[in-house]
Amino acid sequence: MPNICIIGLGNPGDQYNGTRHNIGKDWIKSIAADCNLELQSKKKIQATVAMSSDEKILWGYPDQYVNESGHSINKIVKTTSFGLDRIIIIHDDLDLPIGSLKLKIGGGHGGHNGLRSIISHSGKSFIRLRVGIGHPGNKVDVTNWVLGKFKPAEKDPILDSFYRFNNIIELLSNNDIQSAQLKLHTE
Numbered sequence: 001m002p003n004i005c006i007i008g009l010g011n012p013g014d015q016y017n018g019t020r021h022n023i024g025k026d027w028i029k030s031i032a033a034d035c036n037l038e039l040q041s042k043k044k045i046q047a048t049v050a051m052s053s054d055e056k057i058l059w060g061y062p063d064q065y066v067n068e069s070g071h072s073i074n075k076i077v078k079t080t081s082f083g084l085d086r087i088i089i090i091h092d093d094l095d096l097p098i099g100s101l102k103l104k105i106g107g108g109h110g111g112h113n114g115l116r117s118i119i120s121h122s123g124k125s126f127i128r129l130r131v132g133i134g135h136p137g138n139k140v141d142v143t144n145w146v147l148g149k150f151k152p153a154e155k156d157p158i159l160d161s162f163y164r165f166n167n168i169i170e171l172l173s174n175n176d177i178q179s180a181q182l183k184l185h186t187e
Helices: 020-032 066-079 115-122 139-146 152-166 167-172 175-187
Strands: 004-008 041-044 047-051 057-061 089-091 101-105 127-132
Touching: 004 020, 004 066, 020 057, 020 089, 020 127, 020 139, 020 152, 041 139, 047 066, 057 066, 057 167, 066 089, 066 115, 089 115, 101 152, 101 175, 127 152, 167 175
Parallel strands: 004 057, 004 089, 089 127
Antiparallel strands: 041 047, 047 057, 101 127
């Protein structure tokens, strides 16, 4: 049984690949490719998942749109022995500057509809890896912003944050969330 389940949020469909809203799912797909993990869609949990080679981490992403992610997370909690406190959700965050990362246990949805869905189906006690995507500056532009692709100048900070995430995976795999927070937040 894996120690932890790391789920990246994102929308289904190739047109959403590389968009701000898909950062979590894109990171999961990238890690799977880098580690030669075979992602497989599992209808029972409405998610696409792969086990890490050391079997410490179940990687995955919901097969639904971000706003409906709670269905999949609820099924994962109910059909596996993962408690909500052993599930890490990687998601985009408008309130953080591009490429900044925050690892947080519990909390509200902060206006993120994917988190709102997860909280309404399962509760708040999951762990979040908040990935900063910046804010367009105007609330009216938010939908186009999150569904848009990163600008060329934003790609380096996002890549840097992906590498910083990779540096804490070992700590996360051992369920050492406090050490992972310390390492991530003091870099």
